[in-house]
Structure formats: C-alpha cells, structure tokens
Amino acid sequence: MAATAAAAVLSSGRFYALIGFEIHVKLATHSKMFSSSSSAPAQTTNSQVTPFDMALPGSLPYFNRTCLEAGIRAAIGLNCQLNKISHFERKHYFYPDSPAGYQITQQRYPFASNGVFHYPLLIKKDKLKSSTKYKFVDNQNSFVIKQCRIERIQLEHDTGRSIHDDHQNRTLIDLNRFGTGLIEIVTKPDIQSSLEGESFLRELNRLLIKYNICEQSGLETAVRVDANVSLHRMNTKPDGNRIEIKNLGSFIDVRQAIDFEIKRQEQLLTNNYSIKNETRTYDTNKYQTIHLRRKEDQIDYRFMIEPNLPPLYLYDDNDKHIYGKNFVNIDDIKRNIPISPLDERKQYLDKYKDFLTAEHLHELLRLDMIDYFRDVMTHLDNNHLRHIALEVLLSDVKSISYDGRKIRKFAQAVSPILFADIIKHLEKRIITRFSLYTLLTLCNKSRDSTRSLKSFLDEHNMYAINDENELEKICLKILEENPKQIDRYKTNPKKALEQLHTSVCKKYHGRIHDDLVNDVFKRLLDKRIK
Ligand SMILES: Nc1ncnc2c1ncn2[C@@H]1O[C@H](COP(=O)(O)OP(=O)(O)OP(=O)(O)O)[C@@H](O)[C@H]1O
Numbered sequence: 303m304a305a306t307a308a309a310a311v312l313s314s315g316r317f318y319a320l321i322g323f324e325i326h327v328k329l330a331t332h333s334k335m336f337s338s339s340s341s342a343p344a345q346t347t348n349s350q351v352t353p354f355d356m357a358l359p360g361s362l363p364y365f366n367r368t369c370l371e372a373g374i375r376a377a378i379g380l381n382c383q384l385n386k387i388s389h390f391e392r393k394h395y396f397y398p399d400s401p402a403g404y405q406i407t408q409q410r411y412p413f414a415s416n417g418v419f420h421y422p423l424l425i426k427k428d429k430l431k432s433s434t435k436y437k438f439v440d441n442q443n444s445f446v447i448k449q450c451r452i453e454r455i456q457l458e459h460d461t462g463r464s465i466h467d468d469h470q471n472r473t474l475i476d477l478n479r480f481g482t483g484l485i486e487i488v489t490k491p492d493i494q495s496s497l498e499g500e501s502f503l504r505e506l507n508r509l510l511i512k513y514n515i516c517e518q519s520g521l522e523t524a525v526r527v528d529a530n531v532s533l534h535r536m537n538t539k540p541d542g543n544r545i546e547i548k549n550l551g552s553f554i555d556v557r558q559a560i561d562f563e564i565k566r567q568e569q570l571l572t573n574n575y576s577i578k579n580e581t582r583t584y585d586t587n588k589y590q591t592i593h594l595r596r597k598e599d600q601i602d603y604r605f606m607i608e609p610n611l612p613p614l615y616l617y618d619d620n621d622k623h624i625y626g627k628n629f630v631n632i633d634d635i636k637r638n639i640p641i642s643p644l645d646e647r648k649q650y651l652d653k654y655k656d657f658l659t660a661e662h663l664h665e666l667l668r669l670d671m672i673d674y675f676r677d678v679m680t681h682l683d684n685n686h687l688r689h690i691a692l693e694v695l696l697s698d699v700k701s702i703s704y705d706g707r708k709i710r711k712f713a714q715a716v717s718p719i720l721f722a723d724i725i726k727h728l729e730k731r732i733i734t735r736f737s738l739y740t741l742l743t744l745c746n747k748s749r750d751s752t753r754s755l756k757s758f759l760d761e762h763n764m765y766a767i768n769d770e771n772e773l774e775k776i777c778l779k780i781l782e783e784n785p786k787q788i789d790r791y792k793t794n795p796k797k798a799l800e801q802l803h804t805s806v807c808k809k810y811h812g813r814i815h816d817d818l819v820n821d822v823f824k825r826l827l828d829k830r831i832k
C-alpha cells in the first residue's frame with residue numbers, strides 16, 4: 303500500500319481547499335450518559351426521561367462509564383493521546399429541547415487529543431460524473447493511503463427533539479433523546495477534497511461499527527457531521543476563516559455539500575470577495591448550502607467547570623494504585639481492541655493474495671459482505687473453490703442482496719456452510735452455473751437455515767444433466783422444434799447456437815452446462831449440414 307501526501311489543487315489550478323470535520327457519534331450504550339434512562343429508540347414520547355433529563359432542581363448527573371469506554375476505543379482507533387485527567391464543562395445556550403440551559407461537554411479539556419487516522423482513498427473510476435463510479439484502488443491495484451490528524455475527541459450528550467405541530471401552531475418537546483451519550487471527533491483541516499472527505503468518513507464509519515462504538519446503521523442515523531470548508535489562493539496561507547456546514551447525515555450529502563461549497567467559494571474569490579466565518583446548512587432538495595448565521599453573531603457559551611461531576615481519570619497498567627468508579631484502565635481496553643479496518647484489509651490481501659485483489663476487497667467491504675466472505679472461506683479448502691465462491695458472491699449474491707441489511711438476512715438464510723456446499727456442487731458440475739441465481743434465491747427466500755442443499759435440489763429438480771446420451775436426446779428434440787435454426791447455422795452459426803442454447807435452457811431450467819450443450823449442438827448440426 304502506498305502512502306501519498308500530494309496537495310489537492312482544484313481543477314482551475316488557482317485555489318486549494320481545506321476541510322475539517324466535527325463528527326458527532328451516538329454511542330451504542332444501554333443507558334444515557336448522565337442518567338439511568340434507556341438510550342434505545344422509544345415507542346412513546348417522553349417515556350425515557352429521569353428528573354435529571356428534565357433538569358428538575360436537585361437532580362444530579364451520574365456518569366455512565368460505558369460511554370467513556372466506547373470513547374476510549376474510538377481514541378485508540380484514531381491513534382489519539384489519552385489524557386489521564388479530563389473535565390466536564392457546562393456550555394451555556396438556550397434552546398427549548400435542552401431544559402437545563404446548558405450542555406455538558408468536554409470541549410476545552412477532552413479525554414483524547416492529537417491523533418492521526420489513516421484511510422484508503424476512493425479513486426474515481428473514470429471521468430463520468432456518476433456518483434457510483436468509485437473504487438478504492440489505483441492502477442497498481444493497491445490502496446492509496448491518506449492521513450488526517452485528529453484534534454480531539456470529547457464526550458458530550460445529545461439534546462432533546464422539538465416537534466413542530468403546524469396545525470395547532472405550537473412546538474412540543476420530546477426528551478427521550480436528551481442525554482444520550484455522544485462523542486465529538488474534531489479533525490484538523492487536513493482534508494483537501496470531497497473525495498478525501500468521503501473516503502475518510504467511510505473508513506471512520508467502519509471503525510466505529512467494528513469497535514462497537516456506534517450501532518451498525520452508521521452514518522445514516524448514528525453519525526452527524528459538520529463540515530468546515532475554506533478555499534484559498536495557491537501560495538497563500540489560510541487566514542482562519544471557514545464556512546461550517548452543519549448536520550450532514552449521509553456520505554453523499556457530505557460529498558455534495560463540500561463540492562457545492564468549494565464552487566461557491568471559488569466564485570466569491572474569483573470576484574474578489576473574501577470568505578468570512580459563517581454557519582450554513584445543506585438543502586438536500588436543492589443541492590445547495592444556505593446561510594444560517596454569521597459565526598461572529600454566535601452567543602458566548604460562558605463555559606464553566608461542571609460542579610456536579612468529578613474529573614475523569616484514566617490509568618494504565620503502570621499506575622495500579624489509582625482505582626475508583628470513574629477510573630478506567632486504558633490497557634484493559636487496548637488488550638480487547640479488535641484489529642483496525644486498515645490492518646484487516648492488509649491481512650485479507652495477504653491471506654488470499656492468490657485470487658483476492660484490492661478492488662475485490664473494496665467491493666466486499668462496500669457491500670458489507672466481508673464477514674460472510676470470511677466465514678465461507680473457512681469452509682472451502684482450496685483457492686480454486688474460494689475463487690469461484692468470490693466470483694459468485696460478487697455477481698449473483700450481490701444482485702440478490704445488494705445492501706447491508708439484505709446481506710445480513712441472506713447470511714442467516716444461506717449459512718456459510720450451505721453456500722460453501724453449493725460452490726462445491728458447482729465445481730463438481732452437479733449443478734450448473736446458470737442455475738445458481740435461482741438456487742440462491744430459493745434458499746434465501748425459504749428463510750429456513752436448517753434445510754440441506756439436497757432438499758432444495760430434489761424439490762426443484764435442479765440437478766445438472768451430465769449424461770451425454772441424455773443430453774443428445776434433448777438437443778435433438780430442441781432441433782426438431784426449431785428447424786429455422788438449422789438453416790441459420792449455415793450462415794450465422796454463432797447466432798443459431800445462441801438461440802438453441804436459450805431454448806434448451808428455457809425448457810430445462812438451468813440444468814444444462816453451457817460448454818457441454820454447445821458442443822453437442824455443434825456436433826449434431828455439423829453432421830446435418832454435411
Ligand atoms: N481554515 C480552515 N478551513 C476549514 N476548516 C477549518 C479551518 N480551520 C479550522 N477548521 C476546522 O474547524 C473545526 C473547528 O471545530 P471546533 O469544534 O474546534 O470549533 P467550533 O466549530 O467553533 O465549535 P462548535 O463545536 O461550537 O461548532 C475543526 O474541524 C477544524 O479542522
């Protein structure tokens with residue numbers, strides 16, 4: 303894998319862009335950060351709310367250490383320095399869905415800082431504008447690795463939700479979400495294009511899910527991103543001004559919002575306007591960023607140390623003498639941390655180097671198939687079979703279950719053992735390549751993971767016809783039914799064979815091997831036209 307650090311110059315060649323993210327991640331913990339209420343999605347409004355969540359006088363916060371543990375896992379994945387002492391502060395602002403009038407955060411004294419994250423760059427496959435034509439590999443079929451520094455990671459909690467009731471012209475407040483644990487990951491402005499930004503977020507998302515920091519649903523629900531974008535003339539230094547685009551909820555929104563913003567700023571600078579600090583929002587219908595407020599107009603947050611919470615202390619194996627409720631041993635967490643997505647990628651490419659390319663691997667990751675692939679591989683004992691399995695995964699299985707949710711259902715219905723068994727049958731020519739899609743669809747639909755392959759093949763009579771005599775009889779019959787093709791064979795043998803092949807497949811529903819049947823037809827037709 304090659305490391306690169308080339309500056310991304312915009313197509314005009316006159317400007318360069320700097321992009322920094324503030325990424326809010328909803329932590330996968332059972333209860334909220336400072337109260338015992340559940341943080342799971344609720345059925346009824348205001349059903350998961352304690353006196354503290356309502357800011358009732360006299361109620362006190364009680365810190366949930368699993369939030370800190372999840373945060374530490376993120377910090378390890380992002381190679382951050384873990385600060386042994388960190389503090390909670392009150393960040394004051396008034397908003398109806400935040401009844402205390404402040405948010406508890408660690409903005410100034412975070413538990414983790416100064417990290418660096420390496421991620422593989424998505425490379426545009428071709429010059430088409432299509433948003434799907436991306437791949438993760440360069441022409442040498444290796445990953446291009448980029449890096450982005452992490453400024454800090456802080457713990458904070460979410461706000462409630464305002465529900466606007468237009469009929470009665472009022473706003474209702476639901477506090478179920480209030481107090482659920484978040485981490486905010488703040489990057490340095492090291493990202494230089496929308497493509498780098500999207501690549502960074504996709505890899506980060508994999509890390510967050512793999513390390514059980516947020517729920518599987520990832521960027522779509524558990525992660526919200528503020529993208530800070532600034533454009534500068536080449537050979538000038540940034541002056542610190544930036545545009546902050548708030549609350550982006552999907553990879554595509556992030557990419558499009560950045561692209562729009564770069565173009566907008568390019569026009570401003572070209573017309574000799576300057577970029578001033580500003581907060582904008584992205585309109586997903588109009589594909590534009592829209593002015594919200596000038597940064598200078600923002601209120602003074604009047605930060606103060608949260609008096610009801612002690613500092614958080616971290617320790618490692620070397621400081622065994624420290625213990626207590628809010629103390630977490632970093633080394634305990636490090637010992638149980640899974641392999642990082644990047645190292646995992648290297649491991650896969652190394653283990654299956656005989657047939658797995660970086661592009662295949664990217665595709666498996668993109669389709670959320672990697673775990674299924676890994677499990678299938680363990681049931682196949684040679685690379686020839688494994689290669690066939692890979693090919694089937696990236697064709698038939700891909701079209702049956704094209705997204706993460708569906709592949710998980712597919713994996714339940716078609717167990718890796720069953721899938722491996724299908725591949726072995728295919729290789730032994732007991733079933734045909736042509737029947738695979740139907741067979742896999744049937745297995746997937748049956749939703750009965752206990753059924754054997756034999757029961758499917760018996761029930762639907764899907765055994766390949768391998769007997770030459772039987773096949774010859776079938777082909778003769780097809781020729782009788784299609785006399786036109788015999789004439790056509792004289793002038794256009796390719797087309798005639800294709801038509802005959804289609805007819806035989808239609809009639810025998812994928813029980814015929816392509817190569818065998820073509821040979822038999824050829825033999826029979828050659829004899830006839832002699
Ligand atoms: N010149 C720049 N161009 C683009 N992004 C920048 C630039 N300078 C700083 N940034 C980014 O701005 C972000 C600053 O985030 P931070 O949370 O520290 O402050 P904030 O946005 O003022 O606070 P808040 O959390 O209240 O929004 C970082 O992601 C940083 O990388």
Ligand SMILES: [Mg+2]
Nearest residue numbers: 324528530546
């Ligand atoms: Mg910000």
Ligand SMILES: [Mg+2]
Nearest residue numbers: 324486488528
């Ligand atoms: Mg911030």
